[in-house]
Amino acid sequence: MKIHAIQTGTVALTMNWREGVGRGRRRLLHTLLDRRWTEPLPIYAFAIEHPEGVIVVDTGETSRISEPGYFPRWQPFFRFAVRERVEPEQEIGPQLARLGIERADTRWVVMTHLHTDHAGGLHHFEGNEILVSRTELPHASGLRGRLNGYPNKRWPAWFDPTLVDLPPEPFGPFPASLRLTEAGDVILVPAPGHSPGHVAVVVQDGDHSVFIAGDSSYTQDAMLRGIADGVGADDDAERVTHERIRMYAATTPTVYLPAHDPDTAARLDERRTVAVPELGARLPAGRPAQT
């Protein structure tokens, strides 16, 4: 199946944002006070050319971020801990057009979560069905959402997503899942932590899976080491998500694609799968380790 990684500009973060320091809410302070920056990291959205229609996963960021006042001035994270850069032609709309994908070709837009660098391109999808987890939307909406760091006044006026529940149908180590396609080969799984309603998208493609991770972790390495980020809603939940991803990747060859990992595009191109170390120690008792 053809899958495109579409880079919609870059984002630099403080180092303690990418890999959190400390536990619980203290991580936020470490993230804000850190003066060390990552290099500009990619902001990826994805387009899956599926026989049932194109499935877009996340919409990337908008070039409007450089307009003065786009982000609320009182929000400390946008002022002190993140620097984004997006040119108009880097937005997802023009990039899909260059790939020959029309808006009418898109069957679904799946949002892993609603942070600005995933939701900034929503305005390119008026009239498309947009799927958001039922847990994520209230966390991101209204005043509560703005306090949680979602600049939701920038969402298009028409934004009215289809709310998605993941039924308690286990998929490998994931306790719930939703098969999106008739063919059953594109599956939404819960990946909470970075945000409460965060979902990931698993594409079963022949002998391997492509795991579109959103911000389940910022890098493959952080997922393998179980290092939660420095801004997420629940770092304990994020580490459980990492463990489930490791267990999945240990039993199914998996190409792991975080939205901000500099290696994501090359990994997708080469269909390079994750090598999970120290598996035996992490599996529940009684389950044989895979060699």
Ligand SMILES: [Zn+2]
């Ligand atoms: Zn995020």
